[in-house]
Amino acid sequence: MPELSTAPKLSALYLKAVATGPARRGDRLPDTEYLRRGINIDRDHLAEYDRVCGFGLRDELPITYPHVLSFGLAVRLMTDPGFPFPLVGLVHVANSIRQERPLLVTDELTQRVRVTxxxxxxxxxxxxxxxxxxxxDAVVWREVSTYLRRGAASAEAPHRRDPADLAPTALWRVPGDTGRRxxxxxxxxxxxxLHPLxxxxxxxxxAIAHGMWSKARCLAAFAERLPDACTVDVEFRKPLLLPxxxxxxxxxxxxxxxxAVRSRTGKSHLLGAVR
Structure with a gap:
């Protein structure tokens, strides 16, 4: 199991993805799992994340914040030579997070990331x-992010219906710079x-909003109503155009x-559930 002592440099990984992406082909995912220990929370970074996503400043980490901490490991996996798909063009279609108890700003974290x-x-x-x-030694937070590699249809589309009992409770104006922030x-x-062009x-x-920003913004609206131990599932539907x-x-x-997050015409951008 490869172990990293610091977060990967995303700028270098993105350059690698652009340079090698089109040549990638394959039908198997790599067995690699990356490990990073001794992760301490940068309070300034956390405060800015809270501002961008709408969370209040607290000693407990937002339930979506560990996704940001592990993102570099995920990109490292998806730019390794054994990964079969180009990073550019992958679509984030769903995300599930299970939290056993709130993580604290004082906790020292260990993260493991794999694809499967x-x-x-x-x-x-x-x-x-x-x-x-x-x-x-205790796993207290687990995330499954599902990505789509577009291609020829390989499964029958399921019949999906939006829940009919979700009347709007708030109106959000999402600024054009949300993606950049x-x-x-x-x-x-x-x-x-990042940019319309x-x-x-x-x-x-x-430009479209990040799916994980949309999920975080929704959970920020729950304020302190989320239970300490819970599972939050979301499905990303229509892209949320900015602004x-x-x-x-x-x-x-x-x-x-x-x-749910929906357009003013009723089209769903995100559907979610807290259990």
């Missing part, structure tokens, strides 16, 4: 990036999030909460 479960998708193939965050704090500098090269009318005005909805259910 290459499988069919109605628009190509999908796989998971699995991240485990530990304090001491989140990229600066997360390291996720995919060009589709770059986004148009990939088929979008304008935009969107509806946010949250609704209490027997098993937790359902929530």
């Amino acid at each position: 479960d290459l499988r069919p998708h109605p628009r190509g193939r999908q796989f998971d990036v699995v991240t485990e965050t530990s304090v001491g 989140y990229a600066a704090i997360s390291g996720d500098r995919n060009p589709i999030h 770059a986004a148009k090269a990939f088929g979008f009318r304008r 935009s005005t969107v509806d946010f909805a949250m609704h209490r259910q027997d098993t937790g909460w359902a929530f």
Whole structure:
């Protein structure tokens, strides 16, 4: 298991992705797992993340914050020679986080990241990036991020319905610089999030918000209502163009909460649940 003592330099990895991406081919995911120990929280970085995503300043880490800490390890895996797909063009379609207890700003963390479960998708193939965050010997936070590699249809599209009982509870105005601000704090500098011209090269009318910014912004709206131990699942639907005005909805259910981000015309950008 390769162990890294510092976070990978994302700028170098992005240059590598651009240089080698088109040549990548394959049908198997690598067995590599990256490990990083001794991760301490930079309070200034955390405070800026809180501001960008709408969280209040607290000693507890936002439930989505460890994703940012592990992002460099994930990109390192997806730019290694054995990874079968180009990094550019991968689409983040779903994310699930299980937290056993809140992580604290004083905790020293260990993170492990691997890729697994290459499988069919109605628009190509999908796989998971699995991240485990530990304090001491205990895994207290686990994330599964699902990515799509577009291609020939390899599975039948499931019949999906939006929940009908989610009436809007808030109106959000999402500024045009949201993608650039989140990229600066997360390291996720995919060009589709940064500038309209770059986004148009990939088929979008304008730059689009990061899916993990959208998830974080939703969970910030829960304030202190999230239980200490919970699972938060989201499915990313229509891209959220920047700038935009969107509806946010949250609704209490027997098993937790359902929530959604929708356009003013009713199209879903994100559907989620807290259990």
